[in-house]
Amino acid sequence: MKYDVIIAGAGIAGASAAYFIADKGFKVLLTDVKPFDRAGDKPCGDALGKHHLDELNLPYPQGSELEGIVKGIDIYSPYEDMKYRVLGEGFEINRVEFTKRFIKAAQDRGADYLPETQVMKPLVKDSKVMGAILWSRNKGSWEVSSRLLIDATGMSRALVRRLPADWPIRDEVRPQDTNVAYREIRKIKEPPEEPEILRIYVSKEKAPGGYWWFFPYSLKDGLVNVGLGVQGGKGYPHPKGQLYKVINERPEFRDSLVIESGGAAVPTRRPINTLVWEGIAVVGDSAYTVNPIHGGGKGSAMLSSWCLSRALEEGPSSDVWGTNDLWGTNKCYMERYGAKQAALDIFRYFLQELSDDDLEYGMRKKIIKEEDLNTVSLKGDLELTIVDKAMRLLAGLRRPSLLIRLRGVAEYMNRVKQLYMNYPDKPSELNDWVKEVKNLYNEFTAKILK
Ligand SMILES: Cc1cc2nc3c(=O)[nH]c(=O)nc-3n(C[C@H](O)[C@H](O)[C@H](O)COP(=O)(O)OP(=O)(O)OC[C@H]3O[C@@H](n4cnc5c(N)ncnc54)[C@H](O)[C@@H]3O)c2cc1C
Structure with missing residues (x-):
């Protein structure tokens, strides 16, 4: 049987993708190695900001x-x-019940769901992903064709890890x-x-x-x-x-x-360079959608799945959804969350370098105030005016170098954010953009962290 979409992994990213995509009328197969009563059961702090649900027009958790x-x-x-x-x-939230909500809603919209079923590897033909090999204890292994395979297997990235090394979707995370x-x-x-x-x-x-x-x-x-x-x-x-x-x-x-x-x-880094490639996509932790500062990833995982579902609306231009067909996913995700994530990634580098004494001092002197912290956390904006104000107020105090470095951090946060807001319009521009991102990070590390 051929599915429009096969999704490997029924955590919050895969389950919400199944719901959003089945809701658009596509034939979806959702699988997970776990049984239904453990869906979405990754150890978690279980905190979820209301704004994530508001943005996607999803009902609040209840019961x-x-x-x-x-x-x-x-x-x-x-x-x-x-x-x-x-x-x-x-x-x-109760992470299992909350995830089950999406699985049930996807099934109500015609999706097939196979718990306790592992997606073993992607099927690559003519430089495109055309399906996957599945395995279960009862059935052994079998092949299923698809127009799109989604890797929602979390940090393990069980499928994209098996793709050719030069596919940009491989973009691997450093420990x-x-x-x-x-x-x-x-x-x-x-x-x-x-x-x-x-x-x-x-x-x-x-x-x-x-x-x-x-x-x-x-x-x-x-x-x-x-x-x-x-x-x-x-x-x-x-x-x-x-x-x-x-x-x-x-x-x-x-x-x-x-x-x-x-x-x-x-x-806990900036998002993956591209969430999509020929016949395959990544969402959630597989796409590094977690907030680099606080580590919350459920809201942005759902957003990545929603962005992908929107890009599918027009259907594939050939036998599979190719990179061009899927490109809107990247633009959607980077503008709505990825740009902020990249800016916060810069802030993370800085915070991880600070000593406890520096942090205590910074908070005691309210170098960044509570209300400003809210802006940093919600938008990824550390406005230069905030830092400049602090520099004027605190002139003559201990640790001027902390403030000078913080000013540099604010500048690089803004520059990185702009770069992500100007994410390439087409796949052919990706390589140059990735080089620019790397250069900017290297420059930041050399000038501000050292
Ligand atoms: C300790 C901790 C605390 C956290 N606290 C918070 C918090 O308070 N708030 C928040 O928003 N986020 C938090 N996070 C992050 C959040 O848990 C993750 O970002 C989120 O769960 C990612 O969802 P996911 O669906 O992408 O991945 P996962 O939840 O990891 O789901 C992946 C699924 O894929 C399945 N799978 C794997 N391989 C295969 C395969 N080959 N075939 C089929 N299925 C497969 C797995 O069984 C799993 O169900 C926390 C994370 C940790 C570790």
């Missing part, structure tokens, strides 16, 4: 999909002397552009104060290159999601051991009960 309401986030300085409160509405995280869901004795506020603790000593978090499920008395992430590729200690150091020294976790535990990695 069994909802674990808590979020009103804002407190960000604590390394020595916890300072706290920034960033207000913003969102949810703590230092990942974050390795471990989290537990715990029942604590005393329900936290202000359960609708999430807490993030930035500390190079405890969570090098990342942070540790305490996210209450406000609708589930005393249930909290607590985890810690460290930058990959640096030889930092395992996040589980680091998290236990935190948990063991804090009274709020005394006599708490572990309900669930697990760890995983996320890409």
